[in-house]
Amino acid sequence: MLLYKTPKAHQELAPGSRSLNLRERSLLLLAEGTPYAQLAQMYHGQGEALVAQLLQAGYLAARHAEMAPASLAPAPVPAPPAPAMTLAGTRMYLFDMVERLFANRQQAMASQLRQALREARDVQALRSVCDTLLQAVAEHAGAERATQLSQQLIHLVPDWSLEPHE
Template sequence: MLLRKTTLAHAALQTHRAALDLRQRRALILADGRRDTAELARLLGGDGAQLIAQLHASGYLEARPGAVAERPVVGEASVLASASKAAPDSRRSLAAARMYLLGMLELQRNAAGAALRQGLQLAQDDEAIVAALQTGLEALPTMTSAGYAARVRERTLEVLPQYWLARLELTTPA
C-alpha cells in the first residue's frame, strides 16, 4: 500500500512540537504518497517496517486512497525481510546518506552548493539519489578544504547501504 502523511503528521513536521525523534520525522518526510510500505522500510533501514507500523498506528501515516502499490506487499514479514536484505546494519540507509549530504551542502554558503543541494533534493528514485550523492561528493573538495570534504565523504559512505557502496563510482580524492 502507498503511504502518505496525515494532517496530524503535516502539523507535527511544521511546528516541531510533536514528540517525534529524527527517524520518525525522516519517515514522515519520505511518506509522500508515491512510496509503498516496502520501499519506505528499505529507505529507513533496520527496523523501518516497525517504525512505519508505529507511525500508522499513531495516526501519522495513512494509506493513499484509491492507490495500489506497484509491488505487492504480502505482509509485514515480507517487509521486514526486504528491509533486512537492503540494510543489514540498522545505521545504514539511503535516506540517511541523502539527509546528511543535504545538510553538509547547505553549510556551503555558495551557489554551487545550493545547486547541488537542490539536485539532491529533487532526485526521485534511488538511482537518481545515488547519482546526486556522487556528484555532490565529487564537487565538495572544490568548495571546501580537502580534509573537510574527506570527512563528509567518509561519513556519507558509513551510512550508505552496502548495496549502493558497490555501485557508487566515486573518484578517489586527490
C-alpha cells in the same frame, strides 16, 4: 500499499512542532504516496518498525494503489518538478545520516557536511555532497559500509544512480 501523511503528520512537520525523533520525521517527509516497502527498507531494518509505529500513532495512512481516491493519489508530474520533493526528503535523510555517523566522533567532518547540505539546492550539488559523505564513510567505517549506505540512497531515490558520474 502506498503511505500518505495524515493531518496529524502535517501538524508534526510544521515549524515549532517536534514530538518525533529525526528518523520518524524523515520517514514522514518521504511519505507522499510512497510504497510501504520503500520506507520499510530504511534504517537497516528498523524502518519497518518505525513505519508501523507511525501508522499506529496516526501519522501515516495506508492505501492500496487501486483503492486510493484520485484526490489522494499522486498526480503525474513532469520530470523536472518531481526531484524537488525528492530532493528535500533526500537532504533530510542525509542530514540524519551525518548526525548518526559523524556528529560525536568526527565533528569537523559533520560540520563540513552539514554546511554543504544546507547549500545544496539542486540534484548535482546534492550528488556532490553525497559523494563526499560516502568517501568519508569509506575512510572512517570502511568501503563495505559506504556501499551499504549507497544502496540505501538508491532505494531512497530510485531514479538517481550512485554510479560514478562525469
